[in-house]
Amino acid sequence: MSVKKVPFSQAKIEEITKSFPTPFHIYDEQAIRDNVRRFLDAFSWAPAFKEYFAVKATPNPAILEILRQEGLGGDCSSLAELILCEKAGITGENIMFTSNNTPDGEFQKACELGAIINLDDITHIEFLEEQVGLPQLICFRYNPGPLVESGNSIIGYPEEAKYGLTKEQIFEAYKTVRDKGVKRFGIHTMVVSNELDTAGLLGTANMMFDLAVEIYQKLGIKLEFINLGGGIGVPYQLAQQPVDLEFLGKAIQEAYELKIKSAGLHPLKLMMECGRMITGPYGYLVSRVIHEKNIYKHYIGLDACMANLMRPALYGSYHHITVMGKENQPCDHVYDVTGSLCENNDKFAIDRSLPQIEIGDLVVIHDAGAHGHSMGFNYNGKLRSAELLLQADGSVKQIRRAETLNDYFATLDFDCVTTNLAAAAKK
Known part of the structure; x- marks a missing residue:
């Protein structure tokens, strides 16, 4: 069973809110560093093992800088993510550029930075060659299709996913780029996400090891690397167990030696x-209770909404909730915990047993350190909140300010409206 604790006291978080109004995301630096070190240690047996943090999970340069210091690279899928890595000092082959339906300008930036280009489709060979030129190192994303017998709740069935090359295309692609002068080769796959079953993660490794051997036997191409994707999950629910990283590392080592x-x-x-398992458990959405409503159900209204954390509305995902100062009180009240959007799925929890909640209470939503703030949006004119870093020395600094109305209106042309209204008034 997972244990859900917060890295601050009620007094500490109340003090933080005096400088940084709720809602906000706050990340635990030391916990992130400790987690990364444990992860890297579990795979220290592997030749030149490299973890490329999935930037989309927590796209903040302060977080990327911490991860760079710990030896991680960046997995990018857009121009903005490439630039974030660049500004955090992550460049060259410390970047893996894995995108789909990619504009030429994004390939150009990736090549400019010296990133590893991971192509998502066989037609991208010609596109990349025409727009940028083929680099000396090329990687392809493999989609095994029905070789994987079951789907994943986030990615779905591989044969229905838009990502990657078929097995037949993989062999054709390597032959094509080899004949065009490419000298270095890698391969990648990503068939599961938020996976807690070690067998599933090990199955991916076995599948890719077998494929690497087959490529060598049929084409004479010796791959330089295999990227096993991310996919290691987070135990969002209390009854779930985290992935045993040490066991997984040893199991993959045995498969590596065998194959x-x-x-x-x-x-x-x-x-x-991996992205989710690196930062996910060590980020928290902190919000204040501002309303209580009792009709057919009992509702608790927060000053946060699904614009701050979309996962429960998008996936029906569970996120544990702590009511600060009431951690040891009985969970003898049942609430829907909601935001203020004009959408009925704007709920962080449904029929959740919690301590009795009062207006003014601080609520902490757990496991919001990945795919939380990064999935924010502005529907209903909601403004994205601040991001804070709880530093290793216990101090707190802001690493992204909250949006303002000026930010929201910045891309709108009010002058056009004013001119048209003035013209209409003269008629």
Whole structure:
């Protein structure tokens, strides 16, 4: 069973709210660093193991700087994410650029930074060659299709996903780029997300090891690396267990030795691109209770809404909730915990048993450190909130300010409206 604790006292978080009004996301720096070190240690046996943090999970340069210091690279899928890595000092082959339906300008920026280009479709070979030129290192994203017997709640069934090349295309693609002069090769896949089943994660490794051997046997191409994707999940629910990283690392090591070493392909670099498990459990959405409503159900209204954390509305996801100062009180009240959007799915929890809640209470929503703030939006004119960093020394700093109405209106042309109204008034 997972344990859900917050890294601050009620007095500490109340003090923080005096300088930074709720709602806000706050990240625990030391916990993130400790987690990364444990993850890297579990795969320290692998030749030149590299974790490429999925920037989309928590796209903030302060977080990326912490991860760079710990030896991580960046997994990017857009121009903005490439620039975020660049500004955080992550460049060259410390960037894996994995995108789909990619504009030429994004390939150009990735090549400018010296990133590893991971192509999502066989037609992208010609597109990349025409727009930028083929780099010396090329990677392809593999979609195994029905080879994977079950789907994933986030990605779905591989054969129905828009990502990657078929097995037949994989062989054609490597032959094509080899004949065009490419000298270095890698391969990538991403078939699960938020996976807590070690067997599923190990199955991905076995599948890719077998494919690497087959590519070598059929084409004579020795891959430089295999990127096993991300996919390691977060135990959002209390009854769930986190992935045993040490067990997973050892199991993949055994498969590597059995398949890769025995085929004469050692050393072969291993990579992963986890995002969620790196920062997810160590970020918290802090919100204030501003309303209580009792009709057919009992509702608690927060000053946050799904614009601050979309996952419960999008996936029906569970996020644990702590009511500060009431951690040891009985959970003998049942509430829907809601935001203020004009959408009925704007709920952080439905029929959740919690301590009795009063207006003014501070509520902390757990496991919001990945795909939380980054999925924010402005529907209903809601403004994205601030991001804070609880630093290793216990101090707090703002790493992204809250949006203002001026930010929201900045891209609108009110002068046009004023001119048209003035013209209409003269008629």
